Amino acid sequence: MIVRRLSPFNLVSIALGLTFLYLPIAILIVYSFNDSRLVSVWGGWSLRWYRALLEDSAMLEAAFVSLRVAMLSATLATVLGTLAALALVRAGRFRGRLAFSAMVYAPLVMPEVIIGLSLLLLFVAADFSRGFWTTALAHTTLTMCFVTVIVQSRLLDFDRSLEEAAMDLGCPPLRTFFTVTLPLIAPAIVSGWMLAFTLSLDDLVIASFTTGPGATTLPIRIYSEVRLGVKPEINAICTLMIATVALIVVVASLLSKRYSSTQERRAALGGPPM
Amino acid sequence: MPDRQLSDAESAIPGRPPPLVRFASVSRRFGPVTAVDSVSLDIARGEFCALLGPSGCGKTTLLRMLAGFERPDEGRVLLDGEDITDVPPHRRAVNMMFQNYALFPHLTVEANVAFGLRQENMPAAEIRPRVADMLASLRLDGLEKRKPAQLSGGQRQRVALARALVKRPKVFLLDEPLAALDKKLRSETQFELRELQRKLGMTFIVVTHDQEEAMSMADRIAVMNRGSIVQVAPPRDVYEHPISRWIAEFIGEINLFEGVIDSTGPSGTWVDTPAAGRVHTPNEVPARKGDNAFVAVRPEKVLLAPFDSDPGAYNSASGTLVDVAYLGDTSVCRIKLDRGGFMRATITNARRRGGEPVAPGAHVALRWEPDSALVLVR
Ligand SMILES: Nc1ncnc2c1ncn2[C@@H]1O[C@H](COP(=O)(O)OP(=O)(O)O)[C@@H](O)[C@H]1O
Ligand SMILES: [Mg+2]
Numbered sequence: 001m002i003v004r005r006l007s008p009f010n011l012v013s014i015a016l017g018l019t020f021l022y023l024p025i026a027i028l029i030v031y032s033f034n035d036s037r038l039v040s041v042w043g044g045w046s047l048r049w050y051r052a053l054l055e056d057s058a059m060l061e062a063a064f065v066s067l068r069v070a071m072l073s074a075t076l077a078t079v080l081g082t083l084a085a086l087a088l089v090r091a092g093r094f095r096g097r098l099a100f101s102a103m104v105y106a107p108l109v110m111p112e113v114i115i116g117l118s119l120l121l122l123f124v125a126a127d128f129s130r131g132f133w134t135t136a137l138a139h140t141t142l143t144m145c146f147v148t149v150i151v152q153s154r155l156l157d158f159d160r161s162l163e164e165a166a167m168d169l170g171c172p173p174l175r176t177f178f179t180v181t182l183p184l185i186a187p188a189i190v191s192g193w194m195l196a197f198t199l200s201l202d203d204l205v206i207a208s209f210t211t212g213p214g215a216t217t218l219p220i221r222i223y224s225e226v227r228l229g230v231k232p233e234i235n236a237i238c239t240l241m242i243a244t245v246a247l248i249v250v251v252a253s254l255l256s257k258r259y260s261s262t263q264e265r266r267a268a269l270g271g272p273p274m
Numbered sequence: 275m276p277d278r279q280l281s282d283a284e285s286a287i288p289g290r291p292p293p294l295v296r297f298a299s300v301s302r303r304f305g306p307v308t309a310v311d312s313v314s315l316d317i318a319r320g321e322f323c324a325l326l327g328p329s330g331c332g333k334t335t336l337l338r339m340l341a342g343f344e345r346p347d348e349g350r351v352l353l354d355g356e357d358i359t360d361v362p363p364h365r366r367a368v369n370m371m372f373q374n375y376a377l378f379p380h381l382t383v384e385a386n387v388a389f390g391l392r393q394e395n396m397p398a399a400e401i402r403p404r405v406a407d408m409l410a411s412l413r414l415d416g417l418e419k420r421k422p423a424q425l426s427g428g429q430r431q432r433v434a435l436a437r438a439l440v441k442r443p444k445v446f447l448l449d450e451p452l453a454a455l456d457k458k459l460r461s462e463t464q465f466e467l468r469e470l471q472r473k474l475g476m477t478f479i480v481v482t483h484d485q486e487e488a489m490s491m492a493d494r495i496a497v498m499n500r501g502s503i504v505q506v507a508p509p510r511d512v513y514e515h516p517i518s519r520w521i522a523e524f525i526g527e528i529n530l531f532e533g534v535i536d537s538t539g540p541s542g543t544w545v546d547t548p549a550a551g552r553v554h555t556p557n558e559v560p561a562r563k564g565d566n567a568f569v570a571v572r573p574e575k576v577l578l579a580p581f582d583s584d585p586g587a588y589n590s591a592s593g594t595l596v597d598v599a600y601l602g603d604t605s606v607c608r609i610k611l612d613r614g615g616f617m618r619a620t621i622t623n624a625r626r627r628g629g630e631p632v633a634p635g636a637h638v639a640l641r642w643e644p645d646s647a648l649v650l651v652r
Contacts, residue, residue, distance in 0.1 A: 166389070
């Protein structure tokens with residue numbers, strides 16, 4: 001690693017950039033430990049808002065809904081997104097490939113309001129009662145393309161001769177997929193799942209279109225509380241969310257680092273074929 | 275072009291063992307490119323056969339048709355008398371060593387080698403000793419728990435060998451097996467592969483673009499050019515009796531003189547060449563008086579002699595020595611011929627101080643025995 005002395009200009013621009021990005025978050029975190037009831041007055045360190053949070057059953061309920069939605073939609077999106085990536089990379093040139101790829105990637109560029117609105121119209125037209133399931137489905141639609149992007153790039157530099165070698169050694173195609181292909185693209189799939197999870201966790205716009213009574217997600221809950229005035233408890237719950245997301249991001253980047261250095265492939269994946 | 279060994283129905287002759295592998299007029303096209311163009315080739319049991327040709331001539335495609343990864347557009351592939359054209363790769367009793375080895379990066383050396391046996395549902399108690407034997411015989415013991423990324427190039431190559439050989443295939447296919455090794459290791463491995471093949475009595479088909487590699491290992495070389503097999507013969511014959519100008523130039527160094535056929539018959543051919551005069555060669559060619567032809571002489575068969583010495587029964591030309599490249603074991607001399615053109619002669623440096631007239635600028639005679647030259651009409 002080359003350590004270079006930074007010029008004053010670079011130092012200033014880095015400092016400004018970091019401040020711009022992280023100062024609001026830092027303030028939020030610090031104020032979540034504020035002892036004062038007033039958001040803008042510092043009253044010393046305390047955990048009282050975290051304790052208050054434990055008694056706020058509506059907030060806890062919303063957090064639980066959000067976690068369930070994120071888990072379910074991330075899992076669905078991972079399965080669908082991986083299949084879509086496989087189709088795009090492996091199926092060659094099938095009829096409608098261009099249209100398929102455009103459809104898969106549409107949510108990437110579509111304004112969320114439009115996705116939310118169109119899903120709302122769909123659910124109304126199909127006479128679905130809105131709530132947990134519709135939100136999970138909507139989040140699957142939103143996050144699937146992110147999984148596809150990640151898995152597709154891994155598949156594109158996947159060495160096909162590994163699969164041929166497996167078949168050459170007597171392994172049928174389907175088993176080859178599970179014993180060779182899947183273990184080798186697993187890091188991308190896991191990163192895709194994590195990205196989908198965090199995206200679902202912090203979505204406000206689509207959820208507010210597609211959810212219904214009894215399935216209020218955390219961002220919606222927070223947003224509606226904030227409209228009545230910022231309570232210090234909100235800072236506490238947001239700090240917890242930031243911690244969760246940060247943890248996932250760290251794990252995902254560690255995973256991808258670990259797997260990209262081919263030195264460290266997990267021995268556990270080398271179990272006997274099924 | 276059909277060769278004696280190919281176009282036959284010889285395998286049908288009673289008493290002669292049928293070939294283990296038969297390519298019967300196979301073709302494979304990729305869009306506008308014809309990678310393999312109506313190739314027929316028989317390979318006998320226990321043979322070490324090399325597919326030799328320049329890069330892009332279709333060697334790998336031909337090999338992959340036998341492994342099952344390419345389906346021929348035309349023709350059939352037979353293994354041990356059985357038509358395997360439509361058999362998927364995982365049900366063929368052939369194994370292949372890939373050009374980049376294709377070791378499973380997520381598996382240990384041991385698991386890589388055991389992979390093929392696991393597919394046969396062999397009990398673990400039987401797999402373990404077989405894998406251990408294989409690893410030991412290829413000097414890989416002690417590396418069982420390593421991942422491919424933690425091995426040297428030579429070790430990886432041996433793991434790839436072990437992984438395929440442990441399956442005891444009917445035919446073992448090697449795609450450029452030595453291309454990724456450095457020069458010294460390559461020549462050692464050539465002999466090891468040859469020895470391994472003899473010891474196992476297995477049929478090997480190796481693809482290579484390196485003629486030295488093919489010559490040093492194979493019993494028989496199939497020379498390929500642009501999707502076709504142009505000659506199939508033992509290494510010595512391919513070198514000494516190439517059947518076309520292209521083969522002669524592809525394999526080793528050669529001097530070519532343009533000329534016109536004067537007469538040809540069982541006693542040999544006389545060719546009139548502007549550069550070397552009237553030249554006699556021992557081979558008869560399908561040509562008539564007046565046809566254009568090339569006389570081919572390998573540089574190591576050309577002798578340098580003092581300019582005014584008596585040529586005797588030798589063919590001869592004369593010229594001026596332009597330069598001498600000293601290569602240690604041999605020196606390569608380049609001679610500008612008096613009657614136009616250049617010629618190369620290789621002289622061995624058997625003595626520390628040879629008495630040869632090898633100073634650049636010297637006027638020399640070039641001699642070669644009639645037996646050493648060859649006339650080529652294609
Ligand atoms: N999968 C493929 N798709 C398109 N063209 C191919 C494919 N495989 C081989 N070719 C073409 O077929 C020709 C022969 O290739 P190959 O058999 O790999 O040659 P070699 O192994 O002799 O270098 C080349 O022109 C190559 O570009
Ligand atoms: Mg090749």
